[in-house]
Amino acid sequence: MSTKNEVLKLLISKSDEYISGEYIATELGVSRAAVWKAIKSLKSEGYDISAVTNRGYKLGEGSDIITPELITSKLDYELEVLCYPTIDSTNNEAKRLVSGGREDVFLVTADEQSGGRGRQGKSFYSPALTGIYMSLVLHPMKPIYSAVSATTAAAVAVCRAVEKLTDKKPEIKWVNDVYLDGKKICGILTEAITDFETQTVTSVVIGVGMNIRTVQFPNDVENAASLNANVKRRELIAAITNELCRIANLPSSDYIDYYRSHSMIIGKRINFIKNGVVTPATAVSIEQGGGLTVRLDDGELLTLTSGEISIRRI
Numbered sequence: 001m002s003t004k005n006e007v008l009k010l011l012i013s014k015s016d017e018y019i020s021g022e023y024i025a026t027e028l029g030v031s032r033a034a035v036w037k038a039i040k041s042l043k044s045e046g047y048d049i050s051a052v053t054n055r056g057y058k059l060g061e062g063s064d065i066i067t068p069e070l071i072t073s074k075l076d077y078e079l080e081v082l083c084y085p086t087i088d089s090t091n092n093e094a095k096r097l098v099s100g101g102r103e104d105v106f107l108v109t110a111d112e113q114s115g116g117r118g119r120q121g122k123s124f125y126s127p128a129l130t131g132i133y134m135s136l137v138l139h140p141m142k143p144i145y146s147a148v149s150a151t152t153a154a155a156v157a158v159c160r161a162v163e164k165l166t167d168k169k170p171e172i173k174w175v176n177d178v179y180l181d182g183k184k185i186c187g188i189l190t191e192a193i194t195d196f197e198t199q200t201v202t203s204v205v206i207g208v209g210m211n212i213r214t215v216q217f218p219n220d221v222e223n224a225a226s227l228n229a230n231v232k233r234r235e236l237i238a239a240i241t242n243e244l245c246r247i248a249n250l251p252s253s254d255y256i257d258y259y260r261s262h263s264m265i266i267g268k269r270i271n272f273i274k275n276g277v278v279t280p281a282t283a284v285s286i287e288q289g290g291g292l293t294v295r296l297d298d299g300e301l302l303t304l305t306s307g308e309i310s311i312r313r314i
Helices: 001-015 021-028 030-045 067-073 089-100 147-165 233-247 258-260
Strands: 049-053 056-059 080-084 106-110 131-138 171-173 177-180 181-197 200-211 269-275 278-287 292-295 301-304 308-311
Touching: 001 021, 001 030, 001 056, 021 030, 021 056, 030 049, 067 080, 067 233, 080 089, 080 131, 089 106, 089 181, 089 200, 106 233, 131 233, 147 171, 147 177, 147 181, 147 233, 147 258, 147 292, 200 233, 258 278, 269 292
Parallel strands: 080 106
Antiparallel strands: 049 056, 106 131, 131 200, 171 177, 177 181, 181 200, 269 278, 269 308, 278 292, 292 301
């Protein structure tokens, strides 16, 4: 983790008091100059940090801090919010809690994920304090509950929240990615927990990971970008949660037109990858349940309900 993020985490942990630059430097094993540089960088990113001679630094209320209380204050629904500084994966923690007997609706968030996950076994880069990493647990208790529909609803919730709080215009790449200006800023991972005896989906974990202010990405992370908007993480988490709670169990007819209007692939040449096989096609339409209808090169129409796609460059 960078010195800047280490300084921010220390300020958050001591948010009710001033801490000196000397204390920060000692705790982190860095120079006073490095602390000053980190504070200056954090201020330039919009963090409210006050500095008082002979007292030190303190994080102000206007800073981008995530706490259960701050998120709950902006929710339209009653549910418990669990916030972790660092965790392997919010989806993993949500599933552990469900396995431990939780049957209520709840939200798990983290400042950082050490093992963030995406679909198809992919990882999701989740550095500290620069993105939102959240998992909402719902309990549909339905005999038939489409994972595609849940993911479709989540994509709609993310885009609506972004449009509500910023001037950005996100787009959706079927089925689980949100893009901005042609680059991925958000991934969605939906996982169902099923009672095999009754063939009922008892719980659905909807994970959302979004880059808010991430600047540097690993070499193996391709075509990624950040939202780069003047919005607090807690406000965006609450807005996404409100949208999801409102639409997740509604029929797809309530939001599918919005999804279609934000699709970035309709009419474009794509490759879809299923069971390791790559097939070229043209994206034709988004169906009522969230499936993607494509036209194969021989003219056959096929509706996809799972798999991965990539846009072909002509």
